[in-house]
Amino acid sequence: MDFTDVSLTALRVFRAVAEQGTFTAAAASLGYTQSAVSRQMAAIERVAGAELLERRRDGVRLTAAGRVVMRRATTVLDEIDATARELSGLPEQSGTVRLGWFPSAGAVLLPTALAALRRTDPGLDVVSREGTTPALVRALRAGTLDLALLASMPPFRPPDTESPPLAVQTLTERALCLAVPATHPLARGDFVDVADLRGQRWIGSASSGEDRLMGVWPGLDERPEIAHTARDWLAKLHLVATGCGLTTVPATLAPAAPPGVRILPVRGGPQEHRRLLLARLPHPPSQQVTRVAAALRAAALDTPDAGVAPGT
Numbered sequence: 151m152d153f154t155d156v157s158l159t160a161l162r163v164f165r166a167v168a169e170q171g172t173f174t175a176a177a178a179s180l181g182y183t184q185s186a187v188s189r190q191m192a193a194i195e196r197v198a199g200a201e202l203l204e205r206r207r208d209g210v211r212l213t214a215a216g217r218v219v220m221r222r223a224t225t226v227l228d229e230i231d232a233t234a235r236e237l238s239g240l241p242e243q244s245g246t247v248r249l250g251w252f253p254s255a256g257a258v259l260l261p262t263a264l265a266a267l268r269r270t271d272p273g274l275d276v277v278s279r280e281g282t283t284p285a286l287v288r289a290l291r292a293g294t295l296d297l298a299l300l301a302s303m304p305p306f307r308p309p310d311t312e313s314p315p316l317a318v319q320t321l322t323e324r325a326l327c328l329a330v331p332a333t334h335p336l337a338r339g340d341f342v343d344v345a346d347l348r349g350q351r352w353i354g355s356a357s358s359g360e361d362r363l364m365g366v367w368p369g370l371d372e373r374p375e376i377a378h379t380a381r382d383w384l385a386k387l388h389l390v391a392t393g394c395g396l397t398t399v400p401a402t403l404a405p406a407a408p409p410g411v412r413i414l415p416v417r418g419g420p421q422e423h424r425r426l427l428l429a430r431l432p433h434p435p436s437q438q439v440t441r442v443a444a445a446l447r448a449a450a451l452d453t454p455d456a457g458v459a460p461g462t
Contacts, residue, residue, distance in 0.1 A: 169292035224293030263449035321450035344419035
């Protein structure tokens with residue numbers, strides 16, 4: 151069959167599967183059944199004459215042929231969307247930059263950068279969305295994001311193993327800190343000794359398995375007591391403010407701490423660092439993408455280190 155026979159529906163399904171990482175997640179995002187997604191993927195691979203996705207136990211990844219089709223499919227779908235906007239009388243969004251960010255970046259860094267861009271580039275349109283680092287990397291590969299703010303922890307591996315490698319820049323590398331209720335005995339000093347973290351109650355992540363340990367100080371020599379779990383960073387910090395427990399936080403969240411919370415460094419053990427990364431596909435960026443990247447770099451450098459955030 152001729153590849154020019156491929157349907158737009160199949161291209162949209164292919165992009166959704168590549169971005170979401172699984173057939174099930176793609177079906178949910180599109181409002182399709184999983185069998186419908188499977189049929190569309192079978193159709194586009196049959197027309198392409200090659201496997202476009204490598205099926206793995208942990209999801210799917212693009213093959214070499216898949217990367218070729220995805221690059222072209224993104225261009226086609228973007229042009230179709232632009233045509234629809236123009237026909238409906240909406241202005242063309244040629245100056246739009248699509249930005250992804252991991253959850254804690256939305257508290258301080260992202261608003262700071264967007265406020266600066268409104269002053270310096272009022273005609274530049276930035277649309278953004280939150281996601282986990284793996285989901286944002288998939289969206290970059292699928293061509294539905296232009297830039298992504300990613301979190302990285304030791305041993306600081308590349309965001310993925312796809313080829314070609316993403317263009318990645320480290321914006322900051324700062325020590326992991328601890329959010330402590332202002333009324334807690336540990337809040338009396340300017341830092342927390344790691345030995346004093348034994349026996350504390352913790353606020354972890356709202357997920358299962360080892361991810362629940364996110365929010366617990368790494369390397370504790372005991373099974374931690376996780377009293378509460380929450381996905382949202384602001385919810386975690388408000389739980390800390392009411393004395394429900396402790397949680398770890400990136401240093402960049404210090405300015406967003408609500409009253410009743412102190413953000414303190416931890417001493418007495420190996421330093422735990424976290425990197426803030428800015429990633430994109432390796433092709434040359436547009437001027438709009440370059441301007442957004444510059445604003446994010448400036449905002450990252452201007453965000454104060456945690457040090458001590460006084461609670462009230």
